[in-house]
Amino acid sequence: MRSTLVSYVLFAAMLIALAAVFLWVPTEKEMGIIQRIFYFHVPSAMSAFLAFFLVFIGSIQYLRTREEKWDRLALSAAELGVMFGLIVLITGPLWAKPVWGVYWRWEPRLTSMLITFTIYVAYLMVRDYGAQASQAPRLGAVMGILAFANVPLVYYAVDLWSADQQLHPPRNVGLEPTMEYAKWICYATFFLLLFHLVAQRMELARIESAVVRLRQKLDDA
């Protein structure tokens, strides 16, 4: 019931976000229409970071308590983080080509984001290959904690390396009020989508565990 209500709210939020991006915000003067990629590129990046933070929290809590729900949170959030990360890594070059003239350059933020994405893909591979091993959640938790060290590096990459190596603009570039509102509408929509999908994926993981346990019981009986 609650899940259905969230789905309706999410659907409405998506429509509002689409209207805000394509009907409401003015076209940016320098970049033109292509700047509208900003409204789903940046919220996707922030959603990926939030998902990786949930992996971090879930991993710490799993090591502390050994409760399966925390492991399910970490695994589910990692999947969603990789999904949003993939969106970032595809939409970024599509925005870069008309603005910077190249799809890709090995500049700090692009490179650190690609490394972070690869590490979380590796996390999912470890979890997948070791799905039947009892140590997989513990190994995953350690990886989930260590991997998070990359996230601040990506976020602060524009400050940590010198300006001549950067293509990305500095953080907190001022936007005009309409654009700022649209940005926050998109953030809210993407975060709601993230939390909804994490909840759905966690429920699926819970059922998977129950099926495995039931199968073992039947085999043992």
Added chain:
Amino acid sequence: MDNLHYLFAAFSTVWIVLFAYLMRLTKRTKELGLQLEELESKIREKKGG
């Protein structure tokens, strides 16, 4: 309007990736449904014999 195709490609990417993920979840849910049916029939067999 020259860059409209980049905007279209980027916007499509969001939906395609999201759709692919949801398809994956649906496939896994179906697989679990089949596994549950198999387990139910095993339980019935055990109870019956």
